[in-house]
Amino acid sequence: MHRFWSALAGIVLGCAMGAAAILLWPSSSSVFSKTVPHVEAAVVRSVAAASSTGPIQVPILVYHVVRPSYPSDTAEIKKYAVTPELFDAELAHLRDAGYHVIGFQNLAARLASSTPLPTKPVILSFDDAWGDQYRYAFPVLEKYHDTATFFVFTNALGSRGFLTWAQLKTMLAAGMTVGDHSKSHPYFTHLTATSSLMSEIVDTKRVLEAKLNAPVIAFAYPFGQYNARVLEYVKKAGFVFGRGDAWRGPDVSPATQYTLSALNAPTSLGEFNRLFP
Numbered sequence: 033m034h035r036f037w038s039a040l041a042g043i044v045l046g047c048a049m050g051a052a053a054i055l056l057w058p059s060s061s062s063v064f065s066k067t068v069p070h071v072e073a074a075v076v077r078s079v080a081a082a083s084s085t086g087p088i089q090v091p092i093l094v095y096h097v098v099r100p101s102y103p104s105d106t107a108e109i110k111k112y113a114v115t116p117e118l119f120d121a122e123l124a125h126l127r128d129a130g131y132h133v134i135g136f137q138n139l140a141a142r143l144a145s146s147t148p149l150p151t152k153p154v155i156l157s158f159d160d161a162w163g164d165q166y167r168y169a170f171p172v173l174e175k176y177h178d179t180a181t182f183f184v185f186t187n188a189l190g191s192r193g194f195l196t197w198a199q200l201k202t203m204l205a206a207g208m209t210v211g212d213h214s215k216s217h218p219y220f221t222h223l224t225a226t227s228s229l230m231s232e233i234v235d236t237k238r239v240l241e242a243k244l245n246a247p248v249i250a251f252a253y254p255f256g257q258y259n260a261r262v263l264e265y266v267k268k269a270g271f272v273f274g275r276g277d278a279w280r281g282p283d284v285s286p287a288t289q290y291t292l293s294a295l296n297a298p299t300s301l302g303e304f305n306r307l308f309p
C-alpha cells in the first residue's frame with residue numbers, strides 16, 4: 033500500500049510539473065498579460081474561429097483535481113486543484129461569455145470534412161482518472177449540459193480513489209467521452225521497448241473501446257512527454273489526436289493534431305475570465 037500511494041504522489045506531482053511551469057509565469061495575475069501576452073492573445077484569437085475555412089483554434093483546458101480544498105493541501109496541490117464552486121463559476125462564465133464546449137469528435141469532423149464548429153469553441157478535459165472528478169465535476173458538467181473528455185490510465189480504474197469502469201459508463205451515457213492516458217502512466221521518454229509502447233498505447237485503446245463500447249480517439253501523454261517513437265505508436269494505434277500539456281496556443285491542424293497542448297485550468301476566476309474574455 034505504501035508503494036501504491038508513493039506512486040500516486042509521483043503522478044500528482046509529475047502531472048502538475050508541466051502545468052506548474054505555466055502557472056508560475058503569471059505569479060501575479062495583474063502582470064499576466066504583460067508577462068505572457070501570447071497566451072492571452074492566443075485565447076482571444078479563438079473568438080474568430082467559427083468559420084469552416086479559416087484556421088482552427090480551439091483552446092483545450094485540462095483539469096486534474098476538482099474537489100473541496102483540505103487544510104492539509106500542500107502549495108503544490110493548490111496550484112492545480114479547483115473547487116467545485118470555482119468549476120461551476122468557470123462553466124457559468126464560459127456560457128455567459130458565449131463559448132461553446134465541444135468534444136474531440138467535433139474537432140475531428142472539422143479536420144476531416146470542414147464541418148463548421150460553433151463560435152468560440154473550447155474543449156474541457158480531465159486527467160488521471162481521479163474519483164473526485166466523478167463526484168464533484170461530473171454533476172456540474174451535467175448542470176451546464178457541457179461535455180468533457182476524461183483521460184484515464186487503465187491501471188488506475190477501480191483502485192481506491194480512482195474512477196471505476198461503471199462510473200465511466202455512466203458518464204459516457206450522459207454525453208461525456210473517455211480518452212486514453214496510457215496503462216500505467218509511465219515517463220514516455222524513458223520507454224523504448226516495443227512491447228511497452230504496444231501495451232501502454234495500442235492495447236489500452238483496444239481495452240477501453242471494448243470495455244466501454246465507445247470510440248476512444250484522443251490520447252493524452254502522461255507528464256506531457258512524447259517523442260517521435262511515441263507519436264508513431266499513437267498514430268499507428270488509430271488515435272486522431274495526441275494531447276500534451278505545456279500550453280502553446282489553440283491552433284489545431286494536421287501539423288499539430290498529435291502534439292496539441294492544453295492550458296492548465298486556472299485556479300482563480302479572475303484569471304479564468306481574463307483568459308476567456
Ligand SMILES: [Zn+2]
Nearest residue numbers: 047159160255
Ligand atoms: Zn497524468
